[in-house]
Amino acid sequence: MSTMTSTLANPKISIQGVSKVYPLGNTEFKALDNVSLDVGDNEFITVVGPSGCGKSTMMNILAGLETVSGGQALVDGVAVDGPGPERGVIFQQYALFPWLTVRDNVEFGLKTAKMPKAERRRIADHFIELVGLEQFADALPKMLSGGMRQRCAIARAYAVNPSILLMDEPFGALDALTRVNLQEQLRETWSKEQRTVVFITHDVDEAVFLANRVIVMAARPGRIHEIIEVDLPAIRTEEMRLSPEFTALRNRVWNAVYHQTSGENSVSEPSATTA
Numbered sequence: 703m704s705t706m707t708s709t710l711a712n713p714k715i716s717i718q719g720v721s722k723v724y725p726l727g728n729t730e731f732k733a734l735d736n737v738s739l740d741v742g743d744n745e746f747i748t749v750v751g752p753s754g755c756g757k758s759t760m761m762n763i764l765a766g767l768e769t770v771s772g773g774q775a776l777v778d779g780v781a782v783d784g785p786g787p788e789r790g791v792i793f794q795q796y797a798l799f800p801w802l803t804v805r806d807n808v809e810f811g812l813k814t815a816k817m818p819k820a821e822r823r824r825i826a827d828h829f830i831e832l833v834g835l836e837q838f839a840d841a842l843p844k845m846l847s848g849g850m851r852q853r854c855a856i857a858r859a860y861a862v863n864p865s866i867l868l869m870d871e872p873f874g875a876l877d878a879l880t881r882v883n884l885q886e887q888l889r890e891t892w893s894k895e896q897r898t899v900v901f902i903t904h905d906v907d908e909a910v911f912l913a914n915r916v917i918v919m920a921a922r923p924g925r926i927h928e929i930i931e932v933d934l935p936a937i938r939t940e941e942m943r944l945s946p947e948f949t950a951l952r953n954r955v956w957n958a959v960y961h962q963t964s965g966e967n968s969v970s971e972p973s974a975t976t977a
């Protein structure tokens with residue numbers, strides 16, 4: 703069992719003693735307490751933990767949508783100070799423009815960056831093909847299933863070439879079969895088009911299948927509970943899900959999430975702390 707945060711030589715992301723305090727009535731609520739974590743370049747980490755343990759808060763801090771109350775979050779050694787093009791964000795809700803086709807959605811960020819039309823078309827088509835939507839390039843989002851919309855959102859995030867992808871429960875609203883397919887596709891896309899990925903999920907299988915490391919958080923206050931290395935082969939396959947190695951890792955993560963013994967357990971209702 704490892705509760706150590708890695709200390710990498712040149713981390714892509716470095717979260718250093720980060721805390722986040724929200725006002726709660728006339729007291730305060732500590733959503734994150736002294737969280738430290740380094741994420742390596744091209745590493746794929748997943749973050750799991752009980753509801754309210756601060757996963758989204760941590761993600762929003764990395765995305766630059768939320769400020770820290772203490773400590774700092776660095777990307778490439780520079781403190782995060784607002785959103786930036788090197789960080790692509792994908793949320794659970796499909797944030798596609800409903801009036802634009804799949805291709806125009808994927809091209810959108812490139813157009814904003816004033817990329818010439820032929821070039822942005824080439825890049826968009828590459829990523830549309832990568833996520834298997836080439837038959838639907840001219841379709842509007844309303845003509846797509848939920849899984850297809852999320853694939854489009856992933857293609858759009860990749861197209862602007864961010865070095866970091868921040869994904870907050872991106873498959874949370876999808877049915878189990880679509881979800882499993884998208885996990886395989888995302889992992890394959892990542893192995894072809896390497897990026898640093900931080901992926902939040904409630905699903906223990908998903909956390910293990912996708913990750914190089916699973917970060918298990920605890921609530922009240924939000925903190926890192928345990929870090930579990932996923933020493934499965936880099937290429938993840940459907941068969942692997944049934945392997946004893948996968949099952950053992952899954953059980954470990956499950957126990958870390960649902961049987962947290964240190965401090966307060968996984969009861970997730972907010973409680974006041976005197977910060």
Ligand SMILES: Nc1ncnc2c1ncn2[C@@H]1O[C@H](COP(=O)(O)OP(=O)(O)OP(=O)(O)O)[C@@H](O)[C@H]1O
Binds near residue numbers: 752754756757759
């Ligand atoms: N803007 C805010 N103001 C006050 N409290 C907040 C705010 N945002 C989050 N919180 C509180 O901080 C805690 C952590 O919230 P956060 O959404 O980060 O947790 P989470 O782990 O992502 O939860 P879930 O798994 O349910 O999505 C929660 O108890 C929440 O009530």
